[in-house]
Amino acid sequence: MDKHELFSSCKKGDLSRVRYLVEQKDVELNVRDKWDGTPLYYACLCGHYKVVHYLLQNGAKCDANTFDGERCLYGALTRKIKNLLRNLKVVTSKIMSRDHYSEFLRRAFETAEISDVCFVIQGEKINAHSSILAARSEKFLNMLKENWKLRTEGELISMDKFYVSYSNFKAFLKYIYTGVLDLDISDIEAFLHFINDFGFNNLVIEIEKRLKRKRKRTSFTIEFNQEFYKKDFYKLFLSALPKKYKEYNSMSDFDGAEFADLHIQLQDQVFACHKVFISGRCEYFKALLLDHFSEVEERAESKIHAIKLTDINPDLFIYILQYIYTNTVEINRDDVLDLLSLADMLILTGLKKQCSTLVGENLSVDNVVEILQVARLYNLPRLETQCTEYMAIHLEEVVQQPAFKSIVLQDANEIQERQETDTIAVIDDIRYHIASSTKICFSSRKFVLIESLLEELKLDA
Known part of the structure; x- marks a missing residue:
């Protein structure tokens, strides 16, 4: 094992x-x-x-x-x-180590892949994504909608009028993406005025606190918890949903749909998404976009890529989008197995783990065999271990289940050209838990139950 x-x-x-x-x-x-x-x-x-x-x-x-x-x-x-x-x-x-979500945000900032905005300050260029800027700052949102809306494709946006240095403007953009600010305090007054103008009063307060404590420092780093800025990306997720799901959309007046550059059509519903998240967080969609599969088309009138898929339930896709944009999702127990299957198809390992955790918290004698098969199907070894440990603890009840006897026979039949040292996988795992776990009482009786079952099924293992 x-x-x-x-x-x-x-x-x-x-x-x-x-x-x-x-x-x-x-x-x-x-x-x-x-x-x-x-x-x-x-x-x-x-x-x-x-x-x-x-x-x-x-x-x-x-x-x-x-x-x-x-x-x-x-x-x-x-x-x-x-x-x-x-x-x-x-x-x-x-x-x-950085988790995958933090790593995605850092990479999105540093590589600026699929960027659609280019700033120039003190002669230096910095690429960014309008959807992220708009979600994180109301000032950026308004300027992208009004002041910069009519700019031609590829036109640079000058930031020199704000009198902030290139290094600190870049540090500010990094903070918008990652919640980490590496600050050079050489032009601190101009920088404080600049970020206050863009609506980051809380950051101004934190910087002023640090300045009082570290008067001799010329630079320092401030790092905020992810939850501090995830709420902004949650608004972006809400803006991607179709009108049908108004119960979600009513929670936010933020309109990020106009910054969408990818439409995903599922049945009769169209999700107005943002490629920086969809491509950066999901290898499945990244492959569709980069390899130009047949499912992807470009709508000439808007220059928005469109993906049309027929085998995904829109109701389940809401969970997928929320995970992609925020890394967290509240899953209805009734949907968890279907969502696990979809997460596996879309190669969303983190979401598979979240689904697996929820499934593992709701094991019962009636469902443990089914969940064990699910764990094997989707390659979830931790969940598989939870199942066999649960079986070992509740062996007196589990051993009476026809489904349990079936999986023992199934595992036995999978052994080719059996030798004396061969073992039946599920039986081997249960024996291990009985022998090693302090949670399991009356271990000798449980071993007898196993031997009786194998005798009944005419197996030797």
Whole structure:
């Protein structure tokens, strides 16, 4: 199983394999073996600094003054690893990996792919996306609608009249995209006036606080939580919805449809989207747009690309759009399995994980076999582990289910040219959980139940 391979890779120091198991196979980092060891403990014990560093960055638990923390610290093979563990607070707060959403926003700003606005300031050009600017700043929204609306395609927008430096204007745009401001305070008064004029009073207040505390500094960085600016991108999501979904649209008076450059038609509904989000967040749509598949056409009168798809439910697509624009979505339990299938088709790994989490929170004796099959179908190993662990805990009830007996037979039939050492996958996983979990009582009785079932099904495993 994947978790066994994770233990082995951490012991060997195979960082590339550890990355694959964590990022592609979604293996739980804090899983334990029968000796109560974790992947992090073995990486420390065997002296693999890079693996230890990676595990810590990605959520491996090693809190100070806990059994796990002390065990890792005293078992660490090298002083370098011991120092890394002692400075765990520094590691987790300063070196934490960017999540995919933050990385998307940073990349959208730095590469300016699919940009439709180009500013010039002090002779330097900066590309940007009108949809993001309009969503984040009412001043930008009004200027894009009025002052700059009639500009010809490719025409530069001069920002020199605002008397702000090129470096600080670029820093301001980066803040609009990412919530991170790297500020040079050499022309701070002009900059404060500029951002206040564009409606960022809260940022002015924060900068003034920092200036009082850091009078001798010539530059500093301010980083805001994602939730601080996600509400603006939520407005952009709302503006993309068709009129039919007025219960959503009534929540916002922001009109971002005129900045739309991509129409996605599903059945009789047209979503007025923004390519910077759709292409940047979804590999499926990026492939459609970049590879010019037959589903994409360009409407000459508006120069807006259009994608027409027939196999996606518009009601489900609302969830997809909300995830793409904001990285979060509230999912109705009745829709979760259909949404999981759609997220898998659109290659939205993060949304698959969110769906998987919701499904895993609602396991029951009646649905656990079905969910196990779903987990296997969509390659969700963490959910598969949850299912087999649930089966092990509730084995007395599960073993009576016809569906459970069917999946045992199915797994047995998938073994080709069975040897004495072959095992039935679902039975093997359940045995593992019974043997290793402290949650499961009366383990000997559960092993007897398994043997009785295998005897009834005339299987030997």
